[in-house]
Amino acid sequence: MIGDAVDRVDGLLKVTGRARYSAEWPIDHLAYGVIVTSSIACGTITSIDTRAAADADGVIDVLTAGNAPRLPQNGRAGVNPPAGRVLSLLQSSDVRYNGEPIAVVIADTFEQATHAASLVRVKYRAETPALDMQQELPHARPYTQKILGQFEPSSRRGDVEAALGQADVTVDGVYSTPLETHNALEPHATIAAWDGDRLTLYDATQYLYGVKRFVAKTLGISEDRVRVVSKFVGGAFGSKGSAWSHVVLAAMAAQRVKRPVKIVLTRRQMFGPVGARPYTVQHLVIGARHDGMITAITQDVASSTSTFEDWVESSTLQTRMLYDVKNVQTSQRLVRLNLGTPTFNRGPGESSGTFGLESALDELAVALRIDPIDLRLKNYAERDPERGRPFSSKSLRECYARAAERFGWTRRNPMPRSMRDGEMLIGLGMSTATYPAKRMPASAVARLMPDGTVRVQAATHELGTGTYTVMTQLAASALGIPRRRVQFELGDTDYPENPISAGSMTAASTGPAVDAAARALRDRIVALGSDPADLESCQSLVARHGPLDAHGNARPGGEQQQYSMHAFGSVFVEVCVDPDLGEIRVARVVGAYGVGRVLNAKTARSQLAGGIVYGVAMALHEQTAIDPRTGRYVNADLSEYLVPVNADVGPIDIILLDEDDPHVDPIGVKGIGEIGTTGVAAAIANAVYHATGVRVRDLPVTLDKV
């Protein structure tokens, strides 16, 4: 049953509108908060006139820096990178980006609050903002902290200068990616409700316990006073991994007006205050011998951050470990811009970093006249060359072979502009995909209920990924009972603690805890002389003993020091380019992935296909436009911020390899949420080069660039 293509257990709730998202909780006496944002990018508020707003119908209060409660450490008490952010909590009159929260209007209805917010008049003393990545690039400064608290900010092995000096062939290119805004379909939303000194937050989040701790620290209250509930999240992609300003502002507003307050961000407010993938400018140099052996790689990445928090897009990490290269040097630098602080965005680091690395490899294959797959096989890493450890498992060779065969790679004529379908230019491109297999400590509780069903609880998240379904499968399998006898519950800090649902680690973290809790419950049932599979025996057991509980904990162990653990894959793309008009369409995608054990073939394919679509967006569509004078987010809606529609995505064929990894975690799973996005932008840009002969090194690849 594990691995079966099981339908989502929450599917019916979703298609009938009964799945309750954070903005939808029915709360009595609810008031509505609407955030007022800045209209300059840098400077100070000299006056903020809220009189008209305060006098408008239905308005209860208007919160500004002038009257908001003073928070401990000016609102920075909870700051703890990378997930605990520096926020805009009305603690000062400074403005650091255009669209920054500067006031909250609270009214009886959303419409009243929205209208009143439009009546707030603000005067500024404006300063000249830093807005242009290219222009600020000379001011980039080395990033010196550990990346994700774990990896060195720069790396060096061997002697790249000497190796480049002796290389037969060198490619040298600068690759850049734009500011990319997540744009989950569900806007960020928080309802804050106080009951005395207890705060309940209904919040669209990827990190229940993170929000709980961060908000408690920020407000200066005890952690055990804060409960966070999040039963369904309508897409997150990293943007809901941190508690952003609106979460704390909702709590502050609710405290102020002594009523529950709901704040739902507008689409425009999702540009700036809740993160984005930063700009990256990646300089890559690769040296190789004529036979295709790569002798050296250097990658210097400059990524943008805000003026008030250092956040790094770790685009160099895959370059350190993906190929067996003796001489490798990487570095990360930061460019400070007057924009909102960036954050994790699906495959942070690897999605942008593989665009640079795998594009450069394609250029090298062209220069060497070697097939792109052969080039990658020639430099195949049997062990992690950076850490000198074996991989816990790696099926990349098979990924190349299986995907290439399914795709029909052998029919590719390597000459650019050599393949056509009627008038249209056809291009075939490929890339390696990779993402680390991570896990963190997690816990769960399983309880045998009077009716003989088993309720399993863990404070993890359903982002649309299938958590409810795969955890139900895992518990049922461990107990040896049908899935219908399992009720899996998540999304509440009243349940055992689990890590952030990010970094593709929910299945690998929470899965083993659920498995352990279910096994422990099974053992208890058996020890008491009953059979978990026998419903009546379970019912009578509870009748005799009362409900039975069992706890499960799981945490990473010594394998973390013994092995390097990653998911690998290979993605192949066919594009169709109009030779006159330049319109680019993705005709089809084939991806093969080694992701450990697959828990549910259906949700796994959905995750990987969704990841690939995210990559198509990155390759062809997404870019946040910033007004060069004011720092205004120009295309801050889904009409002008383009993401693919169905017509942009051809058939996606996913091959899931049978990969047994006994080391990675007790249930043998690697994450699947992000690897699908990695490599896709490069594969598409490589295919566009093959179709047109034009190498686009600056995403997105739009028709005006070919």
Added chain:
Amino acid sequence: MASSASRFLAGGTTLIDLMKLHVEQPRKVIDISRLPLSDIHELPGGSVRVGAMVRNSDMAHHDLIRSRYPVLSQAILAGASAQIRNMATTGGNLLQRTRCSYFRDSAMPCNKREPGSGCGALDGINRIHAVLGTSEHCIATHASDMCVALAALDAVVYLSGPDGGRRVRITDFHVEPGDHPERETVMQPGELIIAVDLPPLPFAVRSAYVKVRDRASYAFALASAAVALDLRDGTIRDARVALGGVATKPWRAREAERLLIGHPCSKATFRAAADAALAGAIPRRHNAFKVELAKRTIVRALTRVGAQA
């Protein structure tokens, strides 16, 4: 009747959006959705009359439109999404507002939204902006696909007002921004669009709409062309060319038509016409690519129609 402080509400696909953005702030909204203007029928003399409340999707799929004016059906279906086309109306589409981001963001200057406040797009992000019909006060692109086909077809807009009815040619209906970008049409306060008349144009059976955009569907045109050709023995007897996505109003390219009429149906003829159509183009920082793109779009549309022999 509607004055400047009030707005008629038909499909609402533009007006409601803009009200949410505080760009449109009418004191009154007058619902006209139940007016009996939802009919498409042939008039004596062969014109086809399309009521102002006819939904875009109904017009696109109507037999009279599909058989006589394929360019119009194609143009409508190239626009927006099925859901929006089911709501949007003929009259509303004629009054569709621009997608200029500076117009739609009330925190930015815009002479169209707030006369005299300046144009944010001139020196801002202007990749989607117009290269034809612009002024130093406004470079906002007219966003409609339908209107481009109507311009090619010499449609006539039928208005009703306090002083009775009047008819305005489509090419006179929209006005270039000039010194008054806030003024987009010749409609007077209190006037209401009743219908659009499509004059008989037998050669329009050979017509096409080509739209170029950043994604396959549900995106505004970077460039589009509505063309029709009257061909006899390889020679162009008559031609219609109109452009979208590159101009401040639905753009009839009469110079291009002059260079087509009487000439052989060939790539060279098409290219010469396309060059003429864009001769007056004024590109800005991010939209210079549109000049060549529009020419190629015209050539593509003419080539497609030329091949329909």
